[in-house]
Each structure stands twice: as C-alpha cells, then as structure tokens.
Amino acid sequence: MKKKVNCSVERCMKFCIAFVVFLGLFGIAKISKADSEVFRLYKPSSGEHLYTKNVSEANSLQNSGWNYEGVGWVAPDSGTQVFRLYNPNSSLHHYTSDTNERDSLIKAGWKYEQVAFHSGGNLPVYRAYNPNSGLHNFTSALGEQNSLVSVGWKNEGTAFYCKATAPNGTVNAANYILPWNLVKSGKSIINATNSKYSSLVQNAIPKWNALRSGTLVYSSTATSANVVCYDANEVNTALAVTGTDGKIIFYVKTMDAYSANVRTQTAIHELGHVLGIAHLPVYDDLMYDIASGKTTLSTQNATQFTAAAKKY
Ligand SMILES: [Zn+2]
Numbered sequence: 520m521k522k523k524v525n526c527s528v529e530r531c532m533k534f535c536i537a538f539v540v541f542l543g544l545f546g547i548a549k550i551s552k553a554d555s556e557v558f559r560l561y562k563p564s565s566g567e568h569l570y571t572k573n574v575s576e577a578n579s580l581q582n583s584g585w586n587y588e589g590v591g592w593v594a595p596d597s598g599t600q601v602f603r604l605y606n607p608n609s610s611l612h613h614y615t616s617d618t619n620e621r622d623s624l625i626k627a628g629w630k631y632e633q634v635a636f637h638s639g640g641n642l643p644v645y646r647a648y649n650p651n652s653g654l655h656n657f658t659s660a661l662g663e664q665n666s667l668v669s670v671g672w673k674n675e676g677t678a679f680y681c682k683a684t685a686p687n688g689t690v691n692a693a694n695y696i697l698p699w700n701l702v703k704s705g706k707s708i709i710n711a712t713n714s715k716y717s718s719l720v721q722n723a724i725p726k727w728n729a730l731r732s733g734t735l736v737y738s739s740t741a742t743s744a745n746v747v748c749y750d751a752n753e754v755n756t757a758l759a760v761t762g763t764d765g766k767i768i769f770y771v772k773t774m775d776a777y778s779a780n781v782r783t784q785t786a787i788h789e790l791g792h793v794l795g796i797a798h799l800p801v802y803d804d805l806m807y808d809i810a811s812g813k814t815t816l817s818t819q820n821a822t823q824f825t826a827a828a829k830k831y
Contacts, residue, residue, distance in 0.1 A: 554682050556802070557636050559591035566654055567611055572636045590802045591644075592659035593683035598639030601679055604629040613655055616679050638679030642690060642800060646678035659684040683800035683807065690800055692819035693826035699763050700795030701746050702831040707793050708736045710744035716769050719786040720748055726787050726816060727794060730824045735790060746793050758785045758810060761792040780812035787814060795827035796820065 558577040560569045562585050570591050571577050581587055594601075602621045604613045606629050613629065615621055616638050625631055638644075645664040647656045649672050656672065658664050659681055668674045684690060701707050709724065711717040724735040738744045748767040755770040758781070762768075767789045774782050784805060791806050799806040799820070805813050806820055 553596050554593050555596055555636060556590045557592050557594050557681075559588045559685075560585040561588050562586075565610060566652060568654075568656055569612055570614060570635065570657060589685065591657070591685055592642070592681035592688070593800075593802055594636040595639035595682055596637060598637040599679065600634045601636050601638050603632045603635035605632050606630075609653060611653065611655075614657060614678070638681070640680045640682035640800075642681050642684055642688075643677040644679050644681050646675040647672040648675050649673075660688045662687065662689070683802050686801065686803040688801055689819065692799060692822035695797045695799050695806075695823055696827040697792065697795045697797045700827060700830060701761075701763075701765050701793040702734065702795065702828075703745055705831055706734055706736055707746055708738045708744045709746045709748070709790070709793070710738050710741045711748035711767075712739055712741060714748040714750050714767075714769055715771070716748065716750070716774065716782065716786060719783055720767075720790070723783070723786040723790050726814075727790055727824065730816070730821055731828060734794065734828070758782075759789050761789045767793070777810070778812055780814055781810045783814045784810050784812055787816075791820065791823075794824060795830060796823045799823065 555572040557570050557572050558574070560571070560577060560580050561567070562569070564584060568588075569580065569585065572594060577587065599616050601614050601616045604615075604621065604624050605611075606613070608628065612632075613624060614635055621631065642659060644657055644659050645661065647658075647664055647667045648654075649656070651671070656667055657678055664674065709720060711720040714720065721737050724737055727735055741747050746765045746767060748769065750771050751768050752771055754772055756773070757770055758773045758777070759767060759769045769785070774785065788805060788810070796806060798808040801807055801817070801819060803811040803813055804817055804819065805815065806823065
C-alpha cells in the first residue's frame with residue numbers, strides 16, 4: 520500500500536491540512552481534503568486512458584482489463600465542472616468542461632455519464648487528439664503532451680486546470696518560494712538535541728548542502744542555533760511544522776505512525792522550508808504537501824533553492 524500522509528504545514532502560511540483515509544486495495548489512497556487525486560488508468564486493448572477521482576471505480580476497473588497508471592493530476596473539489604461522456608459505438612470516454620461540446624456530443628449519440636471532476640487552480644491539463652484512432656489524451660505533464668504531438672497527435676491546448684501535476688509534471692519551480700526564510704548571513708544553524716528525530720535532521724542537512732555547501736550547519740547547542748527542533752505529543756494531522764519563529768515541531772504521534780522513509784522525508788522537507796522553499800504542486804515531490812516517502816531532491820527542488828537563495 521502506498522502511504523500518503525499530509526505533511527508539514529507552515530503555521531503562518533496556512534497551507535492546507537490534509538487528512539488521510541487509507542484504502543487497502545491496489546495501492547490507491549484517497550486524500551480527504553478540498554482536492555482530489557484524479558487517477559489514470561489505461562486499457563491496452565483499446566489504447567484508451569480513463570480519468571476518475573472515484574477510488575472504487577479506479578479499483579474495480581483494474582478487474583476488467585484496465586491498468587492503473589498513477590495520479591494524473593490533483594483536481595479541486597469545487598470549481599468548473601468537467602463532464603464525462605461515453606460513446607457506446609466506440610466504447611471511448613470523453614471529458615469536457617464546455618457545455619456546448621457536451622451537448623453536441625450528446626446529439627451525436629454520446630451518453631452523458633457524470634461530472635467526472637472539477638477544473639480549477641492555475642496548472643494546465645493538456646488535451647491531445649489522435650485523428651487515426653479517435654482517442655483523446657489528457658495530461659498535466661507538458662513533456663507527455665509534446666511527445667504525443669511529435670508522433671502525430673493534434674495539440675488541442677489546455678482542456679482544464681488542476682491544483683497539482685502528475686509526478687512527472689513540471690511547473691515554474693522558481694515561483695514556489697516562501698516570502699521568508701531562516702537563513703541569516705548566508706547560513707542557518709540547526710539544533711535538534713531536544714528532538715528524538717535529531718539524527719534524521721542531521722542526516723537531512725547534507726541533502727540540501729549538496730546544492731550549496733555550508734548553508735545548513737548543525738550545532739549541538741540550542742543557544743547558538745537560529746532553528747531549533749522540538750517534539751510535540753499532541754495529536755495533529757501534520758507530521759511537522761516550521762514557523763517563522765525558527766521552531767520546527769515534529770508531531771510524534773503522526774511521525775511514528777508512518778514509515779522510516781516518510782520520517783526521513785519530513786526532516787528534509789522541513790529544512791527546505793528553513794531555506795525559504797515553499798510547497799511544490801507536483802504530486803509525490805519531496806516538497807509536495809502530502810508525504811510520499813520520497814527522500815531525494817528533484818531538479819525542481821534545486822531550482823526552488825536557487826531562487827530562494829538569491830535572498831541570502
Ligand atoms: Zn511543508
């Protein structure tokens with residue numbers, strides 16, 4: 520089962536606090552918050568991709584010839600409705616937020632099924648059309664869109680918008696920095712002697728210092744540090760928070776409920792906030808606000824660091 524938990528909400532930034540419900544089937548977990556994962560499935564016999572935010576449907580389709588491909592993007596739970604239609608002749612589905620397109624497809628014999636998900640946010644989901652097969656493809660990953668176009672698909676532009684891209688999506692990472700950081704005179708001195716996760720914090724430091732040596736420095740005394748880590752026993756849906764006051768608080772009950780990889784990720788993620796790096800709307804990224812257990816920096820995290828470090 521793939522674990523997804525909410526992570527590390529900056530107190531002063533009011534990032535969404537996610538609450539997680541685990542579903543044990545096929546490794547799909549649903550986030551219960553104001554956003555929904557749109558799951559992507561593929562049917563090899565027809566070449567069709569299907570997009571649904573319905574976990575039960577995503578799971579049951581896997582028993583009838585569809586392969587689960589992961590999260591296509593994260594959609595808001597309100598906003599512009601995206602309609603799903605079904606063509607009984609070709610057995611293909613189509614998705615549109617355009618009521619005129621919906622109505623003309625219905626006139627042409629398509630069946631209206633449901634509101635599939637919503638469109639909203641500022642990240643595009645691209646639409647491509649294959650004139651040979653009649654298939655449409657929807658992707659939040661510009662690289663995928665471009666590669667389809669390079670092999671003959673027609674670029675139909677932005678179909679709708681999403682809150683976070685697929686893991687292989689790219690965003691303008693330099694824009695995702697905080698209005699503050701905890702770096703003073705080019706470095707940040709970290710102390711974690713009050714935390715049971717001290718070794719995780721110390722091991723997280725070289726991950727970021729690989730981008731610029733000496734930016735994070737560990738100190739075994741709290742008085743000489745400008746960032747001090749603490750543990751809290753209260754129940755919290757977050758794993759940890761980093762505040763502008765220079766405190767990182769780890770929520771022990773949440774931390775210890777998850778895997779070693781999630782705990783490791785949390786330490787690295789919070790130090791990212793220390794460096795002025797904001798949440799990145801790329802699903803499963805180290806700096807995404809839902810933890811995946813990813814413990815390696817992405818190239819987009821490096822871009823974020825470079826942008827944030829211009830301030831210090
Ligand atoms: Zn965070």
